[in-house]
Each structure stands twice: as C-alpha cells, then as structure tokens.
Amino acid sequence: MLAIESVDKTYPNGTEALALANLRVKEGEIVAVVGGSGCGKSTLLRLAAGLDRTSRGRIRLDGETIAAPHAAVGLVFQEPRLLPWLTVAQNIGFGLSDLPREEREKRVFEVLEHVGLAGYAARWPRELSGGQAQRVAIGRALAPRPKVLLLDEPFSSLDAFTRASLQEHLLDLWEAFRPTLVLVTHDVEEAAFLADRVLVMRPRPGRFVAEIELGLARPRDRYGPAVEAAKRKILRALDLSLREGEELAPAAAI
Amino acid sequence: MAAIETDIAEEEARVVVAKKDFSPRRRGLRLVLGFVLPVALALGWEAAVRFGLVQGRLMPPPSRVLATLYQLAASGELLRHVTVTTARVAAGFALGVAAATLVGALAGASKLARDLVDPTLQGLRAVPSIAWIPLFILWFGIYEQSKIILIAVGSFFPVYLGMLGAILSVDRKTVEVGRIFRLSTPALVRRILLPAILPAYVVSLRAGLGMGWMFVVAAEFMGASEGLGYLLVDGQQLGKTEQILAAIFAFAVLGKITDGLLVAVAAPFLTWQDAFAPRD
Numbered sequence: 001m002l003a004i005e006s007v008d009k010t011y012p013n014g015t016e017a018l019a020l021a022n023l024r025v026k027e028g029e030i031v032a033v034v035g036g037s038g039c040g041k042s043t044l045l046r047l048a049a050g051l052d053r054t055s056r057g058r059i060r061l062d063g064e065t066i067a068a069p070h071a072a073v074g075l076v077f078q079e080p081r082l083l084p085w086l087t088v089a090q091n092i093g094f095g096l097s098d099l100p101r102e103e104r105e106k107r108v109f110e111v112l113e114h115v116g117l118a119g120y121a122a123r124w125p126r127e128l129s130g131g132q133a134q135r136v137a138i139g140r141a142l143a144p145r146p147k148v149l150l151l152d153e154p155f156s157s158l159d160a161f162t163r164a165s166l167q168e169h170l171l172d173l174w175e176a177f178r179p180t181l182v183l184v185t186h187d188v189e190e191a192a193f194l195a196d197r198v199l200v201m202r203p204r205p206g207r208f209v210a211e212i213e214l215g216l217a218r219p220r221d222r223y224g225p226a227v228e229a230a231k232r233k234i235l236r237a238l239d240l241s242l243r244e245g246e247e248l249a250p251a252a253a254i
Numbered sequence: 255m256a257a258i259e260t261d262i263a264e265e266e267a268r269v270v271v272a273k274k275d276f277s278p279r280r281r282g283l284r285l286v287l288g289f290v291l292p293v294a295l296a297l298g299w300e301a302a303v304r305f306g307l308v309q310g311r312l313m314p315p316p317s318r319v320l321a322t323l324y325q326l327a328a329s330g331e332l333l334r335h336v337t338v339t340t341a342r343v344a345a346g347f348a349l350g351v352a353a354a355t356l357v358g359a360l361a362g363a364s365k366l367a368r369d370l371v372d373p374t375l376q377g378l379r380a381v382p383s384i385a386w387i388p389l390f391i392l393w394f395g396i397y398e399q400s401k402i403i404l405i406a407v408g409s410f411f412p413v414y415l416g417m418l419g420a421i422l423s424v425d426r427k428t429v430e431v432g433r434i435f436r437l438s439t440p441a442l443v444r445r446i447l448l449p450a451i452l453p454a455y456v457v458s459l460r461a462g463l464g465m466g467w468m469f470v471v472a473a474e475f476m477g478a479s480e481g482l483g484y485l486l487v488d489g490q491q492l493g494k495t496e497q498i499l500a501a502i503f504a505f506a507v508l509g510k511i512t513d514g515l516l517v518a519v520a521a522p523f524l525t526w527q528d529a530f531a532p533r534d
Contacts, residue, residue, distance in 0.1 A: 051433060069436045081431050085449040085526040094445075095435040124526045144435075 001027055002048070002148055002180055008056035008205075009043055010071070016205040017043045019055070023199070023208065030078060030174065030181040032195035034188060034234060040206020041079075041184040045150045048182065049075040061148060074146035074179070078153045080133035082125040088112070088136050090120035095144040107143055114176055115139040116169070131162035135169065142177055149179040153186065164222065167193055171218065188238070192230035193222050200237045210237040304460035312343045314496040319503065322496040326485075336504060339470055339481040342398070343512075346405025346473075347466040351459065353406065354413035361414075362421025372418070384472050393478060401473035408469035409462035416458020453527055456520040460513055467509045482508075 009018040016020060025031050033041045046052045048059050053245040058065045061072060074095075083182045084093045093108040112118045113133040126131060141149055152171075155163040167190060174181060185191055191198045191253040192214065200210035214230050221227060258484035284513075296316040302308050303315040310318065326332035357375070362367040386407060424447060432446040474483020482501045489497035 051430060071436065075434050077427070077430075079427070083426055083428065083431065083446070083449070085523075094431075097441075103518060126526070169351075216362050 001025065003050075003060045004044075004057075005060065006057040007044075007047060007054045007059060009040070009047060009052070010055040018047070019205040019207050020044070021208055025180055025182060026114070027180055028178045030183065030194055030196045032191035032198045033177055033184045034181065034186060034191050034198060034238065035201030035206075036186065036203065036238075039201040039203040041201050042152050043206060044201075045075065045152045045184050047180065047183075048148075049073055049150055051075075064134060071144065072147040072150045074141035074144065074213075076134075076138050076141045076151045076154045078156060080125070080130075080137040082128075082133055082136055082140075084125050086125075087121065088117060088123045088125070088128070091125065091136055092139045092143050094140055110111070111139040111143045114142075114173055129162075130158055134158065134166060138170065138173065142173060142179070145177065146179055149181050151181065151183045153184055155190065156187065163187075163190070170194065188231050188234045189222070189227075191234055192227045193220055198230075198234050200219065200234065210240075214238060256483065294314075312495055314499060318496045319499045321457045323500045323503065324496075326500060327498075332504070335480055335482050335485055335501075336508065339474065339483065340508065341510075342401050342473065342481065343405060343463075343466045343470045346402040346469070347409045348465055350404065350406035350409035350466070351413050351462060354410045354462070355417055358414045358417025362418050368418075375411075375414060383408050383469060387472065387476050400476070401470070401478070404473045405466050405469045408465040412461035412465055413455075413458045416454055416461065417451070420454035420458075421447070423454070424450045437533060449523075452520075453524055456516070456524065459520075460516055463512060464509070467505065467512075471505070 004020055004023040006022060007018060007020045008016070010016045033044065035041050043052070047054050048065070048066065050066045050073065053067060058067075060066065061070065064070075066073065082088075083094065085093065088147075089108050089112065092111050093104050096104045096107055098105065108121075109118075112121055115138060117132060117135060120128070120132070126137070128136065138151075138154065154170075155166050158166065170181075171194065181194075183191070183194060195214060198212040198214060199208050200212070201207065202209045212230075212233055216226050216230060298316060299313070300315045303310040323332065326335075357371060361372055383404065386404060390400040392402055394403055428450060429442070429446055432442045437445060470481070471483045471486065474481040475487060478484045478487075482504055485501040486498055489495065489501065
C-alpha cells in the first residue's frame, strides 16, 4: 500500500509547491490525479518516485519510507525518454541489469509481447512513432515488475486516437501485472475511463480538494453513460474548485 | 490492436523510404559527383598549359605534379616524408586528445574544477597557437619535442571544448532515467553519460585532428629535414612548384584518409544517431 502522510514540498526559493493531506492507495488500485497545470501533480509523482525529497511528511510503500528511487516503484515520464543509443529491447531491459542474461532476455521478450512490439526488439528509438515509443517506455518501467507504477501525463503528447489505444493498452498491462497505478493527467476522459478513484488537485499550494470514487466495473465503454457521468462529476469538481476555491471534500482520512 | 497494426504498416513504409536513400547506386553517384569538380579543374589546367594559354612555371600542370609525386614515391622519399609527418601528427594528436579529454572531463564533472581552469584555458585559446612557436623552440629545442607539443596544443582546444560542452549539455531528463533505475555513479557514467557525449566528442576529435594537420605544417616550417612540411619549404627555396603542389596533394589525401578512419572507427558506436549518417 502506498501512503502519503501529510507531505509538504517547499522549494528553496520559498515557493510552497505541495501541502497534502493523507492519502492511501490500495494495492492494485488505479488512482488518477487531475488538476490544472502547476497544481503540483507532477511534483507529487516525483516525490513518490524518490526523485525529489519531501520537505515535511513522508511517502511510504508498505511501511517503508521512500527517500530515493525504489526498486518497487516505476515511473513513466510525460515523454518516453528512451535512451537513443539502445535498441528497443535494450531499453526495455535497462532496469534489469541485475538479472542473469537468460532471465533478462526472457523478461524483455515477455514485455515486448505485452506492449505489442514483439517484432521491434532490434529497432532504434528514432525509428518508432510517438505511441510506440511511449509503449516501450511503459514496458521499460514495468519490466522490473514494480508494485507501484507512477505515470506522469504519459499520453498527453499523443493524438486522440493513439491516446485511446494506449489507454486500453495500459489496462491490458494492468490486468497482466496488477501494479498499483497512480496516473497524473489533465485529461478528464482519461481519468474517468481508467481510474477507480479520482483525486482533484488545486494549486498554491498543491493540495487535494476532491476525491471521487468512481465505482465502475471494467471493461468500461468509453462513450457509455457511466463514463460520461463520471466525466461530468470530475469536471464539476474541477470547475467548482476553480471557481470557488473551496474544498469540496477533504481527501480520505486515514 | 488495430492501432498497433496501423503503426506497423506505417513504420514499414518509413523503413522502405529510408532504405532507398542508402541504395548503393545513389552512393556511387555521389562519389562520382564529388570528383567532377577537381577532375574538371585539373583537365582544364592541363589543357591550358598544353595549348600554351598559360605558362606552367608557377602553376605546373597536373601531369608534372603527378610525375613528381611518382618520382618521390618511386625513390621511397614520399613514404619517408609521409611517415615522419604522420607520426608527428599521431603523437601530438594523441597527447592533445589525452590531455583535453582528461581536463574536459574534470571541468565537466566538477563546477569547482571548471571555475578553476576554464577561464585560463579560454584565455590561452585566444592566443593564436603559432605564436607559441618561438617559445617552444627555446623551451623544447628545434627537434621532435617542440613539434609534437605544438601539434598537441593545436588539437587540445577543440577536443577540450567539445568534451566540456558535451558533458554540460547532457539532458537532465536522460540522467533522471538512470536515477529512476538506481544506477550507481560508475554505472551512470558508463550507461548514460558516455554514450550521451560520444557524438559531440567524435565531432571534436575530428576538429582536433584537422588542427593537428594544420599545426604539423607550422611545426615543420620551423626547421625540419624530413616531413611534408619540409617538402614545402624545400620546394619554395628551390622554386620547385610541382613539389609544393605534390606535398599539398599529399596533405589533402592524408587528412581525408585519417578523418575517414576516425569516422569509420566511431561509426559502429553511433549507428543509433538520427543525424550521424556518413553514408546517406
């Protein structure tokens, strides 16, 4: 279980980026964090990934405080960030260098299959389309079998068609590996389609202002009434939080 | 899955287009195109001299230059001069590259080292390297040592600048990928930093090698009894213009060959690059 425990992040210049209440993410849960730009959602992910340190409070995974990048936490960046000098297969195996070669190759092959790029093992990143590159990036993050996968607006730079297909794809991968997913996004439809629970954030300082338990079964119909209703719910929460700035519902207490 | 299939089809179309650009016929054509201008100029000059339009004394026709080259080659003299000059460039270049790589890496890795050495080096870089010759002769004598050091100084600066610039411009985002996968510092250097700086480093090596060939001439001007630079001086003093041109031609060929070797050695490590495509 991933627990955010009254986390503050203040930058050296005094800017208070985050002032978060407590939050718990259950194992295997898909949580979407939505909010406008600058609301601190990416900062939150960087803290959870151990790339930055909290100023106060802590983030714990199964009781263990995350203070540095952790083997059980994977991160997918907004852009694929593939290493251009490694082939697709080598990129996917990048985090597996501790494994013996045979085991590593087996894992890489398995992930390649899962991300639908089995024929692309020997390709260079420059030969991939944007969607393919992001699939490789997700594969690279999943290859070491993290318990938690953090995704920072992973599909935001893709066209709508590719984005929809990658969302489906992410769900397939989630079915296969069952990691806890924390997905930061500004795409309300993405949140409504993917998440079990949606957290709405507001900036200055970044904080949770609403929590929406979607309670929808999967598979979901992207254009069906349930997802539409969820979208409206999220939009209303975002809109209210923008207009009135009042806290709708304090994020889940422990 | 339909999306993936479209992707694959699109991808295959791209690859086909890319392959076309690499076709041997196109490469052959480009090779031929590169020879058109020099060969035409040479033939034109040859004809102009033969038909008495110009005198060939100060600008000998290609046939005489080639004849001189042939004589020099047949007597074994050319090989001796080429070997001596190449050895000087090799030694000076190696020395300059080793120093530049080390200092550049230090300056790139540590802000303190950078603040300490970079201003001085930038100042020294502003000195035209030929200006060192009198000093180097006094310090190191007129034999090999001063020549090799001059060449080393010449190739030092491009490589130093390239190394430092490459390290400083490594993308923070790429380094973060290494951090997320918890690479140790040596692993980060080996798996992220080295491959990331390699392209810019190779470019700086090529620039440094070019400087090496430039400075070997200056070095051999300051008193040498062997080497292509000596052939130049000797040709000037005795009015043997064809010998001067023969030496210049040899420089052109050697410079191109060594640069090509450098590119060929680096190419297997850089096939991943978008821009690095000496073949296309």
